[in-house]
Amino acid sequence: MKDAIILSKLKKLSKENIVSFHIPGHKNGKIYQRYNKKYFPESILSLDVTEIPGTDNLHNPEEMIKEAQDQAAKFFEAEHTFFLINGTSTGNISALMTVANPNEKVIVARDCHKSVMHGLILGGLIPVYITPEVSKESNIPMGIKPEKIEKAIVKNPDVKAVILTYPNYYGICSDIEAIANIVHKYEKILIVDEAHGSHFNLSEDLPIPAIKAGADIVVQSIHKTLPSFTQSSMLHVKSNRVDIERLRFMLMMNQSSSPSYLLMSSLDVARAISENEGKSLMKELLESIDYFHEKIANEEGIKVLDKNLIGKYGVKNIDKTRLVIDMTKLGISGITLDKLLRERYKIQMEMSDINNVVAVCTIGNDRKDFEKLLKALINIKKEITYKKIYLPPFFYHVPKMKITPRDAAFRKKTAINFEESIGKISGEYIIPYPPGIPILCPGEEITDEIIIYIKSLKERGINIIGMDDVDLEKIKVI
Template identity: 40%
Template sequence: MDKMNIISGIKQYRSEVDTNFHMPGHKGKSGILDEIGNNLGFYDITETIGTDNLHYPTGFIKNAMEFIAKSYGAKKSYMVVNGTSCGIISAITGCTNPGDKILVQRDCHKSVYNACILGDLKLDYLYPEFNKKHGLNFSISLEKLEQMLVDEPEIKMVVLTYPTFYGICFDVEKAAEIVHKYGKILMIDEAHGCHLNFSKKLPPAAEVSGADIVAQSSHKTLPCMTQGSILHICSDRVDVNNIETMLRMLQTTSPSYVLMASIENSVHWMNKYGEERLDRNIDVFKRKTLELRNMGINVLEDDFLISEGCYDFDPTRAVISMSDLGIQGTELQDILRYKYNIQMEFADLMYTVGYITATDEPEDIERLFDAVKEIYLEESKNKDKRELVQIEPFPNQVHAMKMRKAFYAQNKLVDLDESIGRTAAEFIIPYPPGIPLVCPGEIIVEKTIEYVKTMLENGINVNGVDKNNQLRVVI
């Protein structure tokens, strides 16, 4: 019999990693998915008499969605089995018409831009505040947000990311007040914040802070299987019928009952165990973080970040840097993976990032931080290390043409250096986390190409750049 490649590959990965800080949020731990996981065939059914229908629910699926809405304080909640990208695209296209303009946070996920292509929308960017000292995008400026709404009254919708991939948060309640002052719809991409609702030690959840629409990845920070997501409608400013129409169009017509069961199960589990386990893990995280910070190790922590000008921080995000020792984030990630069998979520030039969820045990967190401490003490012996500096990834972008037009335009492959000054025909995206450096229709600048080269040299995958270091530009 031929080798079962995927099964063999997963078994090989599991044999090499015994502690993980990456999604999905259940972390592969026993006891959480047992009822579903041990009976996949039993729960894998389809729409027939007595099984309800995700697209037109009237029975137990409808009841499940009402339970989820009640748990999050939303007016209406939808289970999304195509991932949060589907929820984001459905919400944006359901609230706009072709030709409308929306304002988006520039470091948003690529699904927001995909919605603009599919919906033929115009874009304005709200750039995050880049902190050169720490090499991170900090909170957005609410003053700039309001000014843009004053200057561009045709903006119909505002799409912001909360928290970011690094756990950075802005004042979402104040942002909602500003957006609604000018009669616009506020959508929050809370893909990395599905857990915020379950602990008072975390930043406030967007769904109870004034957002009109919230898209969440339950599979990222809840004990849910991959692709399980939730879309919340939180106000009467939104045309629910339009969004439901887009969900029916964009979601599969054969939705997975296994995934739907996993979404609901994860919310039930969090209602029962989430607050206690999150609070416990946050306490461990803060204790270990302060221990490492007192040694001189740069691990992000909310009090420290707030003192540096950041509004708030999600203390379930382990964001670690040894750049003062000249160690790239990707290098630290590799040391953790291959020496300690600990797998993180992703790394960039400066930071290594991991997710702590309610399913983690205190010993998991302590093992990670003890490994980081050991690495730091060992690497500190090298006196020749130089400090690394994170490059600002988003120079102000110049639109040469509409994104949709560029996406469908004739194009050709060119070398990286040859692309400078040309119009991008497709996205250039470090992955993970999936934030575009360049979108179709934008002019490619030298600074961006230098950044791409640096990432490629340090083992970071950049989607849109092929194996020959070429990318596509509009002819």
Template identity: 35%
Template sequence: MLDQSQTPILSALQASSQRPHAAFYAPGHKRGQGASSRLRELLGTALAADLPELPELDNLFAPEGVILEAQELAAEAFRAEQTYFLANGSTCGIEAAILAACGSGDKIIVPRNAHRSVIAGLVLSGAMPVFVTPEYSSDLGLVLGVKAEAIAATLNHHPDTRAVLLVSPTYHGICSDVGAIASLAHHHNIPLLIDEAHGPHFAFHPDLPTPALALGADLVVQSTHKVLGALSQAAMLHTRGDRIDRDRLQAALQLTQSTSPNSLLLASLDAARHQMATEGKALLSNTLTLAQHMRLELGTIPGLRVIDKPAVTAFSSASELDLTRLTVDVSGLGLTGLEADEILHEELGVTVELPELRHLTLIISLGNTQEDGQRCIAGFRALAQSCADQPSTVAACAQSNVLESSEASFTLPQVSPREAFFAPTEIVGAETAVGRISADTISAYPPGIPTIVAGEVIDEGAIAHLIAIKQQGGYVTGGNAPEAFRVLA
């Protein structure tokens, strides 16, 4: 057992920032002395701690001092064998994970609702995605998890697959059956990589979903900054077992991160781990109590539907729901989530994390107070009051019956996302796009899953789907689709 009351990086940074000395190193503002007065006004003494990799502050890429100690403390607290601090978000960790597990042309099973950092990892590595489609509930209007059966079928069809990647939890806090999927991957002797960007708190309270590492995942990436107390961009990558080559992972992390990692970010990871290891359970109990109160109160407001655990876990692809993630369906108010978000943000002093066509999703974390909760409930009440008796304008879209089940398609893109990225391209209209290879990844909301991934052939069905979603009030991202498409020349 290590002494979790220690904060090696934070303490060293504090001492270093207070040591009187003449600084002839980067950053050029020299502990704030040369910073603009406006920046000094905003950041105050934090600037004195914006220090480079001085000897006493260790080196992120070859840690042997305080960074090594802090990473070991984090590994113990998060129940990993080895932890790497990331100064470039989960994004750089996910890219590095794919680079560590796959080479050019290697197959990797990827859910279609993967974050764009996964596509970036595919471009960097040249790996070939074998997509599985997560389950979608048109009743809830939400993408759920990936069924273990879909992974099993895909592995049987593509036995030469080199890794499986999952997003669990999703942005909405929905977890797949990671344990079952880990067993399937390990049966094929390949690693399971988990994008757990939204689940860094799971290890610290028994009423939260089980962390993926405890369920057998080989590598997980967590955005410590999204849910715990770290600064934006500060994240962690945890590994267990020997299915991931750690030397290659370390080398990959050097490809995807800056050679000047911000000390404040690293110290904030150290502090977030310390806070969780020493008082995480109590803090998260308060958070869960607040979330439960908000859930119950919002659920009584006419026109709102709070997405609850039984409704989600009734689907076989969804094994757990993080109850600190609150998703509210506002379509019963006659508003889209985007309209509701604007009113809440502009007029009612409540700002949510993720507005979508039907829903608003809130991150409730240890930073939220009872007052925040009350303000939120009052805000939603006022919103509902102002909308009373208005007919729903989003009903048609809410019923959009786009993806009913979790599917394994077995088909590979025509060319890898890497090849699509580097190929010469041209813009064509919808009428001539059919049969061409897309250079862009194009997603329709709902359901927020790419309809076409870069490297895939555009077919009539995909274009019709994008048009239908837009006609129903949804929206499309990725180039100017469905009016025009960027295709390989």
């Protein structure tokens, strides 16, 4: 007889005691243990229930779920809060399907998450893309300049809404207040994908929460940066421009009709921990991060993204809880560093690109985690031999959209050689990391410039996601 496969593997992994600079924000449950089972008992199995008398109904909440959502709305300073059990992905999709009808336009930041693309497909919406600035030194995507958004609205006065990511994966924040003012000047709706910023209201030293800055709809992956279970998110509304009943319908349509009570209760627990002790935990965390910066500043060759960026590349602020570490001066790529940290030091980082590794630090981390990370980085610096790292130039042109994302999703696709694809319509995404901004989306025209660029990425071994052919010989066209 075979054991339960996933469970056995997970149990084995959990015994390794890996230090987590990774999502979820509860850090392998460490934060719940800190409160001596006040929030979650050891066995939560009996709490996995369904809709029975006394447990309320997520899609028509009147009792405890309504009370918990109302309390969350109060804490996050929203007018309405909806618990999401299919992540921020469902929130982005439902928000887009609420603010525009099929064949209507929305302004979309080109560095958006794929769920935004999926919202365009499901809603049959037409994107007007705007690109963030990109750092020449590191290829990291930076802020979106407010004037770019104004220009796009003036050029497309029929757009219904603007959707952008704030902060981005690297903790970079655009001037969201200025953007909200512009969007509202033209009576449009601002949706903010704040998947990585649900902790912002725990300290004045963090960037302003999008809801406070004036966004109409904000979606937050509470599971990423606050202590809730994976897949649990919240969608907040503070606006009289949003049709709440339509939003409720879209959420009901896009989410499971059997929402998990474990996920919902973990959202409520994350709110309770944040409300009761979040500010002091965040103060402790920011002190540990300051300590990390202080120590690492003495280590030549190890660069950590810091406040010096503010004011450049459309950057209004940065999230201090995101550590972006670059050791390329010492000849260590982000990808190698990520691997070494996990394999040799049992430290799991969130992600890496050719230059950087990114750590997600939350109120679930403690000072010891930072000491371990520091020690590991200093050891790696001593041990590793230098290897030159090449960065490709960033290709900055949004290609012509020949058919809509929805049309492209449903049309037949054929894989052909790259060289033969010039002038054809792409059937897939091509997204180099860094900067994680698509150079091609389905429905867009393939040009010779794009082919040349992809070849240069291939030669340099840059990580490209989206394409089926990992050898980058063939591309799917429509």
